[in-house]
Amino acid sequence: MNVLVVEDDVFTLKLVVSILSKNAFSVEAQATAKAALSYLEKGLAIDIILSDIMMPSMDGFTFLKQLKATRRLRRIPVLLCSALRDREMVVKGLEAGAIDYLVKPVKERVLLSKMEKIAGKVPGAVIVAGGECVFVDLLTNTLKRDGYRVLAAGSGQQALDLIKSHKVALIVSDVRMPGMDGFELLASVKESNARTPVILMSGRGEFSRDDVVAAGADDFIPKPFHNTQVLNRIEAHFK
Amino acid sequence: MDREYTVLMDGAGGDHNLVAELIIIFRNQYPDLITRMDTAIDNRQADELRLAAHTLKGMLAHFGPGTTLYLTKTIENLAVLAEFAEAGLILQKLIPRLKRLDEQMASWQEASLK
Numbered sequence: 001m002n003v004l005v006v007e008d009d010v011f012t013l014k015l016v017v018s019i020l021s022k023n024a025f026s027v028e029a030q031a032t033a034k035a036a037l038s039y040l041e042k043g044l045a046i047d048i049i050l051s052d053i054m055m056p057s058m059d060g061f062t063f064l065k066q067l068k069a070t071r072r073l074r075r076i077p078v079l080l081c082s083a084l085r086d087r088e089m090v091v092k093g094l095e096a097g098a099i100d101y102l103v104k105p106v107k108e109r110v111l112l113s114k115m116e117k118i119a120g121k122v123p124g125a126v127i128v129a130g131g132e133c134v135f136v137d138l139l140t141n142t143l144k145r146d147g148y149r150v151l152a153a154g155s156g157q158q159a160l161d162l163i164k165s166h167k168v169a170l171i172v173s174d175v176r177m178p179g180m181d182g183f184e185l186l187a188s189v190k191e192s193n194a195r196t197p198v199i200l201m202s203g204r205g206e207f208s209r210d211d212v213v214a215a216g217a218d219d220f221i222p223k224p225f226h227n228t229q230v231l232n233r234i235e236a237h238f239k
Numbered sequence: 240m241d242r243e244y245t246v247l248m249d250g251a252g253g254d255h256n257l258v259a260e261l262i263i264i265f266r267n268q269y270p271d272l273i274t275r276m277d278t279a280i281d282n283r284q285a286d287e288l289r290l291a292a293h294t295l296k297g298m299l300a301h302f303g304p305g306t307t308l309y310l311t312k313t314i315e316n317l318a319v320l321a322e323f324a325e326a327g328l329i330l331q332k333l334i335p336r337l338k339r340l341d342e343q344m345a346s347w348q349e350a351s352l353k
Binding site for chain 2: 008009010011012014015018019022054056083104105106107108109
């Protein structure tokens, strides 16, 4: 689990980074919200952000609002951490979209308890499976721009291998693929991970929604697809 | 050991090495924060005074409640009100307390080497 800690106070930063690193979190630290935004612009995968509130030049509330206003970053859960303990501040943070609020001084037990709870809520990745590079790349980029963690698979077998090694929330697969096709992948997934939703996609006229739903798929999207349509359908499965 | 040490150790999950590093950070940082608060009071810079006091308060809170923490909180509150004269008086009361804490920390460091 990759965590970005945004904290200008070196004392608290040292404490938080040490505690998290000792407990299997991979930690990146930035001293200001502006530096954190620049870091996030590089597109590196961050699962959770822990941010101070009172920081020079940009405070934690403004940072949080910027994250929530950025499509690619809005889904990252943010834990606010501050010595500002008034109820008003906590409510303001939660209303701005923070997943939780940690009051300083940081205590190891409390920090780990909150982080583990948040880590449990971080949704898994979306697997995009398809035999055509153009399809996989297009859908992968569309989903990444919308803040999803995406794993691309060039075949049904690759998708199954990814399921074994990653936390997966959803599979979106083309029906036509080399080797194991979409229906075979669907059958394998439902046999072993019945709760993981699978959306099948195929060219218009090839298969109908009834065909794929009868085979056990959770949804069907015909190709060519419209980005908004795909995003809406995928969002529905995450809700 | 002093109460402050025990509170810090508890917050750090009993990690002696981490506590030793935190003590070094505190001892390196607090003189600069005193200077920042002093300068901010002289120059009537409320935001800078508030931020420096807030940072010091954040560190002190890890040693548990007490007068030193209370005085620092008071300076932070006075900064919001731009009450520089009063903040200056409180800072003069705070400085000897911080120096006493620094001496305590030096003794913790010495004890840990034995």
